[in-house]
Amino acid sequence: MLKVCRRLATALLLATAPVAVAHAQDAQRPVMAPVPAQGTAAITVRADTPGPVYDKRIFTQFAEHLGTGIYGGLWVGNDRAIPSTRGFRNDVLAALRELRVPVVRWPGGCFADEYHWREGIGPRRDRPVKINTHWGGVEEPNTVGTHEFMDLVELLGAEAYVAGNVGNGTPQEMAEWIEYMTSPAGSLAEERARNGHPEPWAVPYFGVGNELWGCGGNMRPEYAADLTRRYATFIKAPQGTRIIKIAAGANNDDANWTEVLIREASRQIDALSLHYYTVPGGWPPRASATQFGEDKWALTLAAANRMDELITQHTDVMDKYDPEKRIWLAVDEWGTWYAGDPGTNPGFLRQQNTLRDALVAAIHLNIFAKHADRVKMTAIAQMVNVLQAMILTDGPKMVLTPTYHVFHMYRDYMDGTVLPVEIQSPYYNAGPSTLPTVSASAVRGKDGVVHVGLTNADPDQPSTVTIRMQGVTPGAVSGMVLTADEMTALNTFDAPEAVQPATFNGATVQGDTLTVTLPAKSVVMLDLR
Numbered sequence: 432m433l434k435v436c437r438r439l440a441t442a443l444l445l446a447t448a449p450v451a452v453a454h455a456q457d458a459q460r461p462v463m464a465p466v467p468a469q470g471t472a473a474i475t476v477r478a479d480t481p482g483p484v485y486d487k488r489i490f491t492q493f494a495e496h497l498g499t500g501i502y503g504g505l506w507v508g509n510d511r512a513i514p515s516t517r518g519f520r521n522d523v524l525a526a527l528r529e530l531r532v533p534v535v536r537w538p539g540g541c542f543a544d545e546y547h548w549r550e551g552i553g554p555r556r557d558r559p560v561k562i563n564t565h566w567g568g569v570e571e572p573n574t575v576g577t578h579e580f581m582d583l584v585e586l587l588g589a590e591a592y593v594a595g596n597v598g599n600g601t602p603q604e605m606a607e608w609i610e611y612m613t614s615p616a617g618s619l620a621e622e623r624a625r626n627g628h629p630e631p632w633a634v635p636y637f638g639v640g641n642e643l644w645g646c647g648g649n650m651r652p653e654y655a656a657d658l659t660r661r662y663a664t665f666i667k668a669p670q671g672t673r674i675i676k677i678a679a680g681a682n683n684d685d686a687n688w689t690e691v692l693i694r695e696a697s698r699q700i701d702a703l704s705l706h707y708y709t710v711p712g713g714w715p716p717r718a719s720a721t722q723f724g725e726d727k728w729a730l731t732l733a734a735a736n737r738m739d740e741l742i743t744q745h746t747d748v749m750d751k752y753d754p755e756k757r758i759w760l761a762v763d764e765w766g767t768w769y770a771g772d773p774g775t776n777p778g779f780l781r782q783q784n785t786l787r788d789a790l791v792a793a794i795h796l797n798i799f800a801k802h803a804d805r806v807k808m809t810a811i812a813q814m815v816n817v818l819q820a821m822i823l824t825d826g827p828k829m830v831l832t833p834t835y836h837v838f839h840m841y842r843d844y845m846d847g848t849v850l851p852v853e854i855q856s857p858y859y860n861a862g863p864s865t866l867p868t869v870s871a872s873a874v875r876g877k878d879g880v881v882h883v884g885l886t887n888a889d890p891d892q893p894s895t896v897t898i899r900m901q902g903v904t905p906g907a908v909s910g911m912v913l914t915a916d917e918m919t920a921l922n923t924f925d926a927p928e929a930v931q932p933a934t935f936n937g938a939t940v941q942g943d944t945l946t947v948t949l950p951a952k953s954v955v956m957l958d959l960r
């Protein structure tokens with residue numbers, strides 16, 4: 432394990448945009464914020480200047496035809512050993528309902544750009560068996576198609592985000608799929624009725640392809656912008672309904688992609704996506720999901736923090752062309768990506784999930800609060816059994832991951848009002864990685880309760896955080912904490928409750944100030960009533 436060195440530097444982090452630093456009369460010399468000692472941090476919650484809505488769609492989930500993400504993880508069909516409803520396993524549905532999943536993105540991912548919707552409708556026994564060329568080269572039975580996906584969405588009480596095929600499909604195929612799903616009348620609506628669903632479905636979100644710079648067609652941004660304009664033209668919602676068109680956006684820091692797409696296609700789209708994965712050690716993913724020391728812990732959390740700078744970079748570009756912020760930035764793929772678990776098909780992207788992933792999730796959810804004026808949707812990759820999953824299954828067994836618990840702890844953020852936070856935190860360093868020790872966000876929930884989400888990245892030391900509430904006087908404080916003795920703690924089928932949220936008693940209130948002791952390596956959610 433690398434020796435940890437700690438710096439007495441301070442991060443002054445305003446979780447509002449843009450970052451502002453007070454200046455002295457001599458404009459060259461910034462007024463230095465007081466330096467919090469290691470093991471302490473200071474936060475001001477600006478309840479007096481409420482920000483934008485923390486859109487519930489930030490909690491969108493992504494379910495791709497990949498590995499056992501759909502087959503086995505969600506869909507079990509008539510397998511009597513696993514109780515199910517309309518083919519979807521009851522245990523997984525119940526767990527996902529607890530998260531109040533607002534939107535599900537489907538069928539990909541890379542899979543979307545070679546998916547032909549007609550192969551997934553009609554009697555299941557007649558559907559063609561294809562090869563999933565992206566993910567493991569295994570057979571894709573097309574058992575889960577449009578009707579089954581819409582069943583899933585309905586069973587979860589969620590909305591549908593369907594990703595269309597720009598890569599090797601035509602605009603006509605895309606237009607007809609939309610008509611099949613949404614039209615109240617016409618031959619395609621009649622075909623839908625014959626297949627069991629007379630009523631049209633709502634398709635509130637439609638993706639104009641996926642990763643057109645890569646698996647979606649290896650396009651240049653200029654070509655992708657032209658195709659986006661063309662395909663989006665034929666995404667037509669029936670009268671009285673609306674489809675939000677989400678263009679396939681940039682990878683990581685490719686600001687040029689964002690610039691070209693928004694400059695050339697802004698009139699045809701409502702949102703532009705961004706994909707950024709936390710890949711410790713870089714591409715291709717090779718770090719273990721479960722075997723790591725403090726160097727990889729810090730490397731991973733520092734990589735997660737990079738989401739903040741990337742969103743700033745892309746929103747700066749978007750602001751040039753869309754200062755009114757009509758077009759959303761939809762970070763519709765994010766999360767950790769490690770080497771697959773030993774013994775699994777490398778094409779299945781099956782990885783375990785530790786306390787480290789919980790910190791990654793909470794850091795992201797805090798960052799999204801800071802950018803909630805532009806970021807209206809994000810989707811963690813993925814829902815079940817793939818990458819940074821909520822849930823892992825193995826046959827009839829199911830386990831909830833630490834990431835699941837973070838999503839549960841943060842669920843009251845949905846559609847609340849962001850309360851900007853100003854954070855002064857020391858840095859945590861390990862090996863070559865440096866990141867603020869404490870991250871935070873605050874939201875006034877729709878129920879009026881103020882929720883404050885906090886993380887402490889330091890794996891060894893607690894952090895005493897002083898939180899000044901400006902514009903609201905906290906009455907009672909309660910909370911939940913997610914932590915464990917080991918950084919590598921995880922839930923398994925044999926020990927499913929090794930990492931579990933517990934009641935948090937580490938906060939006290941005096942006047943407008945809270946004093947909170949965050950345990951080492953923890954996520955804490957406070958509720959102020």
Ligand code: AHR
Pocket residue numbers: 495539540541542641642764812813818
């Ligand atoms: O989530 C796995 C894959 O990552 C998706 O299919 C693709 O869009 C991205 O590269």
